Amino acid sequence: MDNLSPDERSRHMARIRSKDTKPEIILRSTLHKLGYRFRLHRKDLPGTPDIVFPSRKLAIFVHGCFWHGHVSPTCRLGRVPKTRKEFWIPKIEGNRIRDQRKILSLLEAGWNTAVVWECELSDKTGLEQRIRRLLG
Numbered sequence: 001m002d003n004l005s006p007d008e009r010s011r012h013m014a015r016i017r018s019k020d021t022k023p024e025i026i027l028r029s030t031l032h033k034l035g036y037r038f039r040l041h042r043k044d045l046p047g048t049p050d051i052v053f054p055s056r057k058l059a060i061f062v063h064g065c066f067w068h069g070h071v072s073p074t075c076r077l078g079r080v081p082k083t084r085k086e087f088w089i090p091k092i093e094g095n096r097i098r099d100q101r102k103i104l105s106l107l108e109a110g111w112n113t114a115v116v117w118e119c120e121l122s123d124k125t126g127l128e129q130r131i132r133r134l135l136g
Contacts, residue, residue: 023118024050024062030127036135046109047102056135058112061099065118069096075119 019041028051031038039052042059049059063070069092070078081088103113114134121127 021062021064023064023121026121027051027062027116031131034128034131045111046105053135057110058114058134059106060114060116062116063099063118067092067095068099069093070117070119075117077119
């Protein structure tokens with residue numbers, strides 16, 4: 001059972017942003033700390049990637065584990081809610097399909113892509129190592 005009334009839940013969900021989210025800001029901060037510079041939300045690219053390195057032709061998407069349906073045995077954030085599964089399962093699956101279309105479009109345009117999951121951001125050392133591998 002949901003702890004919030006439908007109106008309260010609606011207000012809560014309406015406040016969730018698509019840009020400048022906490023996971024995005026954590027990744028951007030780490031990139032800056034490592035000395036990398038980038039562009040944000042390039043609308044001229046398919047799917048408007050969150051972070052773009054034009055000279056390297058690399059587009060990075062920062063995905064929230066819940067909203068993008070992260071399927072991993074170690075991720076607790078990607079679980080489907082127990083209430084209204086008939087709504088959430090198709091919603092999250094639709095997001096995953098859209099994500100794949102965006103990545104495929106970028107690959108066809110000659111770009112490399114990477115997805116950084118929200119749960120990966122808590123391991124700072126692992127995140128820095130992954131960034132160095134991605135960017136050389």
